[in-house]
Amino acid sequence: MIHRLTHLLLLVALLGGWELACRLVPLPELVLPRPGRVAAVLAEELAGGRLLRHMAVTAGEMVMGLAAGAAFALPVGALLAESPALRRLAHPYLVASQVVPKLALAPLFLLWFGFGMRSIIVITALVCFFPLLENTVTGLGRVDASRLELFRMLRANRWQTLLRLRLPTGLPVILAGFRVAVVLALVGAVVGEFIMGREGLGAAVMAAQGMMDTALMFALLLAIAALGSAAYQGALLAERLILSERFDS
Amino acid sequence: MPTEPIAPAPPGAAAITLAGVGYAPPGHPPILAGIDWTVPAGAFHALLGRSGCGKTTLLKLTAGLLPPGTGTVCLEGRAPQGPAEGVGFVFQTPTLLDWSTALENVLLPLSLRRGPRRGGRDRALALLDGLGLGSLAGRYPRQLSGGQQARVAIARALVDSPRVLLLDEPFSSLDALTREALQEDLAALCARDGVTALLVTHDIAEAVFLADRVVLMAAGRITGEVTVDLPHPRPPGIRYDPGFNARCRVLREALDRA
Ligand SMILES: Nc1ncnc2c1ncn2[C@@H]1O[C@H](COP(=O)(O)OP(=O)(O)O)[C@@H](O)[C@H]1O
Ligand SMILES: [Mg+2]
Numbered sequence: 090m091i092h093r094l095t096h097l098l099l100l101v102a103l104l105g106g107w108e109l110a111c112r113l114v115p116l117p118e119l120v121l122p123r124p125g126r127v128a129a130v131l132a133e134e135l136a137g138g139r140l141l142r143h144m145a146v147t148a149g150e151m152v153m154g155l156a157a158g159a160a161f162a163l164p165v166g167a168l169l170a171e172s173p174a175l176r177r178l179a180h181p182y183l184v185a186s187q188v189v190p191k192l193a194l195a196p197l198f199l200l201w202f203g204f205g206m207r208s209i210i211v212i213t214a215l216v217c218f219f220p221l222l223e224n225t226v227t228g229l230g231r232v233d234a235s236r237l238e239l240f241r242m243l244r245a246n247r248w249q250t251l252l253r254l255r256l257p258t259g260l261p262v263i264l265a266g267f268r269v270a271v272v273l274a275l276v277g278a279v280v281g282e283f284i285m286g287r288e289g290l291g292a293a294v295m296a297a298q299g300m301m302d303t304a305l306m307f308a309l310l311l312a313i314a315a316l317g318s319a320a321y322q323g324a325l326l327a328e329r330l331i332l333s334e335r336f337d338s
Numbered sequence: 339m340p341t342e343p344i345a346p347a348p349p350g351a352a353a354i355t356l357a358g359v360g361y362a363p364p365g366h367p368p369i370l371a372g373i374d375w376t377v378p379a380g381a382f383h384a385l386l387g388r389s390g391c392g393k394t395t396l397l398k399l400t401a402g403l404l405p406p407g408t409g410t411v412c413l414e415g416r417a418p419q420g421p422a423e424g425v426g427f428v429f430q431t432p433t434l435l436d437w438s439t440a441l442e443n444v445l446l447p448l449s450l451r452r453g454p455r456r457g458g459r460d461r462a463l464a465l466l467d468g469l470g471l472g473s474l475a476g477r478y479p480r481q482l483s484g485g486q487q488a489r490v491a492i493a494r495a496l497v498d499s500p501r502v503l504l505l506d507e508p509f510s511s512l513d514a515l516t517r518e519a520l521q522e523d524l525a526a527l528c529a530r531d532g533v534t535a536l537l538v539t540h541d542i543a544e545a546v547f548l549a550d551r552v553v554l555m556a557a558g559r560i561t562g563e564v565t566v567d568l569p570h571p572r573p574p575g576i577r578y579d580p581g582f583n584a585r586c587r588v589l590r591e592a593l594d595r596a
Contacts, residue, residue, distance in 0.1 A: 235433045238403055241420075242427045245450045253450065257437045335437040335478070 154213025166225025224266025228259025358409030426500035
């Protein structure tokens with residue numbers, strides 16, 4: 090309770106300070122709108138339904154990008170964790186593709202997948218792919234030698250060892266990868282929309298900038314922050330539910 | 339590497355035969371050399387030696403977890419490639435799965451096995467009950483003490499009715515009272531099912547209490563064998579018997595000579 094109150098007080102102080110600063114130093118609205126003005130725009134956009142539609146589009150791209158990224162990262166991660174030889178072979182390529190900024194590939198995807206949602210989802214998937222892959226390989230490789238020996242003694246095959254030993258051992262690490270990927274998915278989707286979105290929060294920010302509507306840009310940034318926080322909290326909650334008491338350490 | 343089921347050996351036949359077994363880890367000097375050893379079916383043998391003398395390595399070779407560098411390892415008349423069916427192994431640490439309950443841990447060997455496994459749950463519960471863990475079957479390993487975890491590991495090794503049981507210092511991390519209680523449980527379970535057992539230990543009294551025959555090892559070689567001619571079943575109080583202590587002394591002196 091005290092905690093909540095402190096949070097609330099801090100928020101009020103920040104907003105109040107912002108409002109006060111705007112009144113004392115009369116900055117043009119184009120540079121820094123007053124919080125009251127931002128709130129009014131936010132309410133208006135929410136009431137008109139436009140903001141929610143943009144949020145839904147961005148959230149949809151996040152979910153699909155994350156799903157596509159995971160659909161590749163998990164099996165590839167399992168394959169690399171199973172085969173040290175393959176891991177050594179793939180390592181330089183993975184490092185190379187890690188250091189290339191994924192967003193620099195946007196023009197190429199524009200060419201391949203066209204302007205719009207498909208390209209944005211591909212970018213989002215690519216951005217999610219690496220943390221998921223990295224954590225899958227690390228997580229599945231975390232199992233200790235004595236438990237592997239136990240499974241060998243019990244004559245478990247590779248598939249059983251993967252599903253019944255490596256996966257549960259690595260689950261906390263893999264889920265931590267998801268938590269990181271969820272946040273990166275938002276970055277991928279929004280920046281993808283900057284470059285080639287017709288709809289979504291990123292596209293709306295670019296449109297607002299074109300109209301020199303700074304208050305609207307602030308309102309949209311607030312929506313992006315809200316979406317990111319919700320996604321992160323959702324990932325945390327899912328993690329806690331999946332791990333439950335079984336993995337409580 | 340599946341091997342066909344092995345028919346139970348008749349009593350008195352060799353369950354485990356090691357002939358000229360040696361082992362050297364790749365790029366290292368040999369850990370074991372010239373090990374000849376036979377354990378008859380239904381017998382309880384102990385392997386006694388100081389830590390670092392190669393006991394774990396010998397047990398892993400017997401289990402098929404390591405391939406012998408020289409010589410042959412035969413289990414019930416066969417030389418299997420890799421771990422064979424019908425062999426239970428208790429590791430030096432419990433190595434339980436943290437995310438599974440005690441009961442699920444005991445059932446692991448059955449759930450990994452293809453083929454029929456009717457009545458597994460009842461058998462697992464009966465084993466846990468027999469080891470004094472009946473009321474803790476639903477607990478996770480982190481909610482169990484070290485001694486309770488060791489019991490779960492023993493129940494897990496027994497659940498698939500092994501004909502051969504290999505134990506690597508299973509009680510070494512336990513306090514003396516728990517250790518003695520578990521020794522009594524193990525002796526009863528092995529006698530009841532006619533299990534052939536090979537126990538690695540560095541505890542002389544443990545070897546005398548459990549084994550029919552004790553093999554002494556030093557620096558990777560067998561240095562002596564002593565038969566423990568005490569009748570079965572051995573009551574807990576036998577540990578204070580002069581005859582028991584005399585046999586412990588014999589082993590102690592043999593170890594010191596090696
Ligand atoms: N993989 C290995 N590589 C090199 N040396 C090893 C390896 N495994 C065991 N050893 C050595 O072999 C000896 C015997 O080990 P071990 O069988 O574990 O002994 P014990 O179980 O009797 O304590 C030790 O000196 C140990 O250092
Ligand atoms: Mg050892």
